[in-house]
Amino acid sequence: MLQFKKSLNYFGKVEMASLGSGDKLFRIDGSDLEGGGQILRNTVAICCLLHESVKVEKIRAGRSKPGLRPQHLTGIQLICDICGGKLIGGHVNSTEIEFHPGNVKSGNYLADTHTAGSICLLMQAALPCFLMGNGPGTMTLRGGTNADMAPPIDYTLMVFKPIAEKFGVKFDCEIARRGYFPKGGGEVFVKVYPVKELTPVTMLDPGKVTCIYGRAFVAGVLPVRIAHEMAENCERAIRQDFKDVPVKIEIVKETNCVGNGTGIIVCADTDTGCTFGASGLGKKGVPAHVVGKETGESLLNQLCHGGCVDDFLQDQLIILMALANGKSKIRCGPVTLHSETAIHVAKQLTDAKFTVNKISAGQTVIECEGIGLKNQQLTS
Numbered sequence: 001m002l003q004f005k006k007s008l009n010y011f012g013k014v015e016m017a018s019l020g021s022g023d024k025l026f027r028i029d030g031s032d033l034e035g036g037g038q039i040l041r042n043t044v045a046i047c048c049l050l051h052e053s054v055k056v057e058k059i060r061a062g063r064s065k066p067g068l069r070p071q072h073l074t075g076i077q078l079i080c081d082i083c084g085g086k087l088i089g090g091h092v093n094s095t096e097i098e099f100h101p102g103n104v105k106s107g108n109y110l111a112d113t114h115t116a117g118s119i120c121l122l123m124q125a126a127l128p129c130f131l132m133g134n135g136p137g138t139m140t141l142r143g144g145t146n147a148d149m150a151p152p153i154d155y156t157l158m159v160f161k162p163i164a165e166k167f168g169v170k171f172d173c174e175i176a177r178r179g180y181f182p183k184g185g186g187e188v189f190v191k192v193y194p195v196k197e198l199t200p201v202t203m204l205d206p207g208k209v210t211c212i213y214g215r216a217f218v219a220g221v222l223p224v225r226i227a228h229e230m231a232e233n234c235e236r237a238i239r240q241d242f243k244d245v246p247v248k249i250e251i252v253k254e255t256n257c258v259g260n261g262t263g264i265i266v267c268a269d270t271d272t273g274c275t276f277g278a279s280g281l282g283k284k285g286v287p288a289h290v291v292g293k294e295t296g297e298s299l300l301n302q303l304c305h306g307g308c309v310d311d312f313l314q315d316q317l318i319i320l321m322a323l324a325n326g327k328s329k330i331r332c333g334p335v336t337l338h339s340e341t342a343i344h345v346a347k348q349l350t351d352a353k354f355t356v357n358k359i360s361a362g363q364t365v366i367e368c369e370g371i372g373l374k375n376q377q378l379t380s
């Protein structure tokens, strides 16, 4: 059992007295704010990039079943593999882990949740780590491609990817097979290219919507009419506010998949380079027309708050803002609890300076002077 000499340097940083190593160990309280899996993913990813050891306590204390679920464990194990680090306490249900990173190495890595746990959340954990690698890193990720309470793979590709590219993030993705609740079984290949450093991003003008597009799908034994119903009702909802903007929602019958699933994603591009997304998953007892209508309305809500990113992208960009070389400024709707949590974690682990300026009742600008992390492994 490690003993900690409680000499706080700043925020949660403590000296690790045990083993006589003189190493430092950050301490993160996993129950803070949102108290979910995102604190853990961001913490382990940042510590991997900064070569800092960390202890995370009270993991997912804000959730009904606290502790590591298979998908959270798989995500941090993946980071540990990528950098040849050491993970202590990494087992399902564990409420405390310690992570000691090594150097990120390019190569092929495999992560399998063995459940319908989200592939995109595995990607969310590991993708930043590869940015500071010595060459392109590839991951084969197995689990759910379209899981509840997580980005659907379509969102990661259609919304996160183009905006992350503004920071200099470059990755390719191939969906080998989709997988749905309860079995999972989806498979996605991801190739991430290293960068010398990330570029700060300014997004202050939401601009005008130029086109709306999306994808409604059914997979497995479900009839394709469900996808049509979702798409028609989604488009009808969108048309209430956008009569003259082209709307194109593709109907897809998935054949290469495990299990049955249905859902929809719609995105809106603007003339200032913003992309917003909203998605819905079919559920037992919820008619397809309701899923379609709610998804359309959800996109409208994102478009009317006056921000440049939707509420989900907001928290997913915080880590990139913290690492970038210079000041990022992103106009958003109300700051979400997930974003507050991501900022809280980034502030404890890095010297990134965040400010959240309220510019009106429902609008904020998140500003961050990033730390300008340099990739020490890239020579040219």
Ligand SMILES: Nc1ncnc2c1ncn2[C@@H]1O[C@H](COP(=O)(O)OP(=O)(O)OP(=O)(O)O)[C@@H](O)[C@H]1O
Pocket: 034, 035, 036, 037, 038, 039, 060, 063, 121, 148, 149, 150, 151, 152, 155, 279, 311, 312, 313, 315, 316, 338
């Ligand atoms: N519909 C969605 N579209 C895009 N992103 C989403 C969507 N739903 C959730 N997300 C993103 O998924 C992440 C969820 O993080 P969160 O910590 O809540 O979940 P988790 O890791 O599954 O942990 P927990 O089980 O503790 O909730 C956030 O980054 C959030 O923005």
